[in-house]
Amino acid sequence: MRAYQELSKEELLALKAELEKKYEDAKGKGLKLDMSRGKPSVAQLDMGMDIFDVLNSQSDLTSMEGVDVRNYGVLDGLMEAKQMMADIMGTKAENIIVYGNASLNVMYDAVSSAMTHGVMGCTPWCRLDKVKFLCPVPGYDRHFAITQHFSIEMITVPMTPQGPDMDLVEELVSGDDSVKGIWCVPKYSNPQGYTYSNETVRRFANLKPAAKDFRIFWDNAYAVHHLYEEEERQESIPDILSECEKAGNPDMVYEFASTSKISFSGAGVAAIATSRGNLECIKKTLTIQTIGYDKINQLRHVRYFKDFEGIKEHMRKHAALMRPKFEAVLKVLEEELAGTGIGEWTRPGGGYFISFESLEGCAKAIVARCKEAGVVLTGAGATYPYGKDPRDSNIRIAPTFPTAEELSQATDLFVLCVKLVSVEKLLGGR
Structure with missing residues (x-):
């Protein structure tokens, strides 16, 4: 397939006319498809319905340590729930x-x-003249929304297949005490599906921050979300908490995870993993904030999955439903766009997204064209702080929620819009 950049103006005009006709035909189909978020499909949710059968009015609602989960108490979670989340995150309960x-x-x-209130006795950030966060890009829009909500200045750091540009991270963290944190998705990053290399993890652990209260926000959202069993069999990335402890930085990390895309989105179990010092600091706030979280739900999850092998087996069922969808999208992209020079995309081994890079200046127009024809994608720019992609080229594709038929229609339309907008871009430069 010839690169579009090699086509003459006449060839581009002829192609544009052909693509416009196909686009008008597509608009006439009256599609109403939503691929804007990485949501589990109905089939994935149905797969876990028997979790509701684990507990009923006749169940023993006592934890392994003798806690009546119906009552107050156990601020930091049931011991067996801690172990479940520790297994998912690859750390200690x-x-x-x-x-x-x-x-x-x-x-x-x-x-x-x-x-x-500050971090472990340090000055509260609201009293400081400037607070900055590092944001690997493309990245997760909801991370950026949190820091923007608190008027924290966000500094972009380019992502690579091995993780963030660590030369730049080290330079920024060590040279500026107003840099207080960095957002990280270390396994199957959102949206590219990259996994941090062992070297990247260890360089994070060995950072020498200028700010005593600098924290790595390590969002291990997709730790067990493999699409292929060979990915599951590969050695896990090092435990960031252990690596930080070995490097003399035991307090530098907050690690987060949940079962939101393991059991039910919105009805799972979430956790933080961090050092003893951080835990003690966090608990001081928790004693004011809550009397305790939902221990019945914690117990339900533990008894349903039983152990880490149970979680892994359940995730293989998720993968069996998700894998054909990812492969279907990648097949269309490969067949329709490979060699055209108008797009590049990632081929993730897990997670929930495919990251697509269009020609510069085309992403917003592609997303708008798709929406006009009935397919809603994540807004262009959402994967960058403040919603501003400087190249206007990144688009996040979320294949999981639509049915196979809907996904086929949506991907065909997406490719059509990429071609049409790219031709218009190239003609505008002639």
Whole structure:
């Protein structure tokens, strides 16, 4: 397939006319498809319905330590729930506090507490002249929304297939005490699906921050979300908490995870993993904030999955439903766009997204064209702080929620829009 840049003006005009006709035909189909978020499909949710059969009015609602889960108490979570979350995160149960249903709440609370009360005795961030966060890009829009909500200045750091540009991270963290944190998705990053290399993890652990209260916000959202069993069999990335301890930086990390895309989105179990010093600081706030989280839900999850092998087996069922969808999208992209020079995309081994890079200046127009024809994508720019992609080229594709038929229609339309907008871009430069 010839690169579009090699086509003459006449060839581009002829192609544009052909593509416009196809686009008008597509608009006439009356599609109403939503691919804007990385949501589990109905089939994935149905797969876990028997979790509701684990507990009923006749169940023993006593934890392994003799706690009546119906009552108050156990601020930091049931011991067996701590172990479950520790297994998912690849750390120790003693490092864990178990929260409610969503890790996003935990991340928000961590930033909010740092703003109002400071981190382990340091000056509250709200009293400082300037607070900055490093944001690997493309990245997760909800991370950026939290820091923007608190008027924290966000500094972009380019992502690579091995993780963030660590030369730049080290330079910024060590040279500026107003840099207080960095957002990280270390396994199957959102949206590219990259996994941090062992070297990247160890360089994070060995950072020498100018700010005593600098924290790595390590969102391990997709730790067990493999699409292929060979990815599952590969050695896990090093435990960041252990690596930080070895490097003499035991307090530098907040690690987050949840079962939101393991059991049910919105009804799972979330947790933070961090050092003893951080845990003690966090608990001081928790004693004011809550009397305790949903221990019945914690017990339900533990008894349903039983152990880490049970979680892994359940995730293989998720993968069996998700894998064909990812492969279907990648097949269309490969067949329709490979060699055209108008797009590049990632081929993730896990997670929930495919990251697409269009020609510079085309992403917003592609997303708008798709929406006009009935397919809603994540807004262009959402994967960058303040919603501003400087190249206007990144688009996040979320294949999981639509049915196979809907996904086929949506991907065909997406490719059509990429071609049409790219031709218009190239003609505008002639």
